Amino acid sequence: MSGKNEEPTSYLLHRHATYIPPRVIASSGCWLELEDGRKVFDGSSGAAVACLGHGNDQVKEAINRQLDEVAYIHSGFFESSACTGFAKELVLSTNGKMAQAFLISSGSEAMEAAIKLAIQYFVEITSPGHYSQRKRFIARRQSYHGTTLGALSMGGHKGRRKIYERILMDNFSHVSPCNPYRGLRQGESVEAYIERLAKELDDEFRRVGPNTVAAFVAEPIVGAALGFVPAVPGYFKAMKEVCDKHGALLIFDEVMVGMGRSGTLHAWEQEGVVPDIQTIGKGLGGGYIPISGILIGHRVSNALSKGTGQFAHGQTYQSHAIACAGGLAVQQIIRKENLVANVSEMGNLMVRLLKERLQSHPYVGDIRGKGLAWAIEFVQDKQSKEPFKPELKVAERIHRKALEGPDPIALYHGSGTADGDKGDHIMISPPFIITEEEVEFVVKATANAIEEFFDEYFPLQVRATL
Incomplete structure (x- = not known):
């Protein structure tokens, strides 16, 4: 079998062959600066890694x-x-x-x-x-x-x-x-x-x-x-x-x-x-x-x-x-610098604000975690805890919405939460150096992304069909 070889999308094999992630050109503290000029809050510390933030x-x-x-x-x-x-x-x-x-x-x-x-x-x-x-x-x-x-x-x-x-x-x-x-x-x-x-x-x-x-x-x-x-x-x-x-x-x-x-x-x-x-x-x-x-x-x-x-x-x-x-x-x-104490203090503030803002949301099933490791699990029915269909990619799309929104923030998304196949969650795990003002920003940006996503993709008239 012969034929012309297809040129790859990138010389680097990314995690997703058809998606090239945005390029970071600078970083400081809890913030990342992208090539297109956006400044993104690193709300997940990458994969719960960047505990001191960037550029220490x-x-x-x-x-x-x-x-x-x-x-x-x-x-x-x-x-x-x-x-x-x-x-x-x-x-x-x-x-x-x-x-x-x-x-x-x-x-x-x-x-x-x-x-x-x-x-x-x-x-x-x-x-x-x-x-x-x-x-x-x-x-x-x-x-x-x-x-x-x-x-x-x-x-x-x-x-x-x-x-x-x-x-x-x-x-x-x-x-x-x-x-x-x-x-x-x-x-x-x-x-x-x-x-x-x-x-x-x-x-x-x-x-x-x-x-x-x-x-x-x-x-x-x-x-x-x-x-x-x-x-x-x-x-x-x-x-x-x-x-x-x-x-x-x-x-x-x-x-x-x-x-x-x-x-x-x-x-x-x-x-x-x-x-x-x-x-x-x-x-x-x-x-x-x-x-x-x-x-x-x-x-x-x-x-x-x-x-x-x-x-x-x-x-x-x-x-x-x-x-x-x-x-x-x-x-x-x-x-x-006693940063573990700050993790505990800022974590307590974060979960309180998250619950105040999102606990009553119709598609938020659970808010759980400890320290500066918090997650939100999404369900299509709060009473039965029925998860969304996997093909809807709810958590991934919320992550993209948060990253591309007016207050860009990077969150960590996951799937299979309910039974290994179905279920969606996002995780919030910011650097240990986060301040009270930044916690308030994280909660606001995250909640806005969640609310805007569901209002846009799952308006009231179609919710019954999910």
């Missing part, structure tokens, strides 16, 4: 100083003051709850490392001459843990899994998420809901074989897949009891909601439940450099040190000097 001079200076010292060294041969200093900063931030840090480049890589570390832990504690049977993981439906094959196998996001389902690993299974808006039954107490979910997890352990499960994996606040859904109080205590009963580890994925985003530096601090392994990323380096990592609990760290003495995993850019210098600067600024 202290971070730029720290990166430049590290460039003068060394940019890259092989972590198996050498170490840098930046990587050891960063690891110390992170471990000390847990108040002795975690023992060590492992530093890499992306959230997906962090989840892959967590999977391997959990498997190795059981190899380390298994008696010589015996074989560890623990190779399975239990995660939750409508979760998202990354795009690499191991992380994608662990995640329960239908849309992201669909095209690769035939090559995903079969040693991952899934139970229900803790989503009170859709999971709590009418008349059911929170305590009964937790008990039901704990029984489901226990039943899954028994179904696959309790001695084959290495870990239960969950996001303390479900991010992109569900739209910032926090677990109800007491849920993770019950889940940990099930894990302890069967001898499995507990892994928290805090890539999106950790490092201050939830209103405490680590989301697990609010739960009073310490994981054996914690993944971190996104806000870890504020977007100034690619950096992620895992924090390792004493139980796992001790097993390594008393066993083989090494983690059987390594990557080229592990403990990268520039990335660690940038990440260390970001975390020191957050600590010294």
